[in-house]
C-alpha cells in the first residue's frame with residue numbers, strides 16, 4: 488500500500504546576529520511542545536513559497552518577502568509520512584514583530600548550540616547542517632574558514648584533494664541520482680555523512696548543476712568548491728541553497 492506523502496514547508500529564519508528561529512509546537516498538534524522551524528502543510532494549488540508566507544503569517548505574524556530553497560527531508564511519523572522542504576530566510580527577507588499567535592513559544596538559537604528541547608525527530612540532520620557556513624574561503628592546503636551563528640569556523644579537511652581523487656560515492660538515492668546527471672568532469676564525495684562536496688571545472692558544469700538543483704533539491708548540505716576562475720558564480724549557487732567554498736590566493740586565505 489502506498490502511503491500519501493504530506494508536503495510540508497518550514498523556514499530557517501535568520502536574524503542580524505546569525506541566529507535561527509525555532510518555535511514550539513502548540514497544544515493540540517502531534518508532538519505538542521517539541522521544537523521545530525515554523526511552517527506547515529502546503530495546501531492544494533499553493534506554491535511552496537506561498538505556503539511558507541501564509542504559515543509564517545498565521546503562526547508568527549511576520550511577512551516573508553523572499554526565501555531560498557535549501558534541504559529536503561522525508562520522514563515517517565506514526566501520524567504522517569512527511570516530505571519537508573526547508574527554506575532559508577535572510578534578515579532582509581522578512582519583517583514584522585514576532586507574535587506567538589498559536590500560544591507557542593519561540594527562541595533564537597545559535598548553530599550547534601541549541602538549548603531548547605525536545606526537537607522534532609526529523610530535524611536532527613537539518614540542525615547539524617546549520618553549523619556549516621554558507622561561504623567558506625581558503626585553500627586545500629591551509630583549510631577553510633567561514634562564519635556560522637556561533638562565530639568563525641575553520642575546517643582543515645583536505646577536501647579538494649579528496650574530491651578530485653575519489654569517485655566512489657556512498658550517497659543517498661536522491662543525491663546519487665542528481666550526481667549521475669552531472670558532467671563527468673566532476674566528482675563528489677560524501678563528507679562525514681553530513682554533507683558532500685563537488686568541484687566544477689567549467690562554467691557549463693555549474694549550469695548543469697543549477698538545472699538539476701531546480702528539478703531535484705538535495706537532502707544533505709552540498710558544498711561547491713569554486714576555483715578562482717569560477718568565483719563569480721558563488722551568489723548564483725547560494726541562491727539555489729548551496730554552500731560555497733572559494734579558493735583564495737595564499738596571502739588572502
Ligand SMILES: Nc1nc2c([nH]c(=O)n2[C@@H]2O[C@H](COP(=O)(O)OP(=O)(O)OP(=O)(O)O)[C@@H](O)[C@H]2O)c(=O)[nH]1
Pocket residue numbers: 495496497516517518523524525526527528529562564567569571607608609610
Ligand atoms: N512546521 C514544521 N513541521 C515539521 C518540521 N519537522 C517535521 O518533521 N515536521 C512535521 O511536518 C508536519 C507539519 O504539519 P503541521 O501539523 O505543523 O502543519 P500545519 O501547521 O499545516 O497543521 P494543521 O494540521 O493544523 O493544518 C508535522 O507532521 C510535523 O511533525 C519542522 O521543522 N517544522
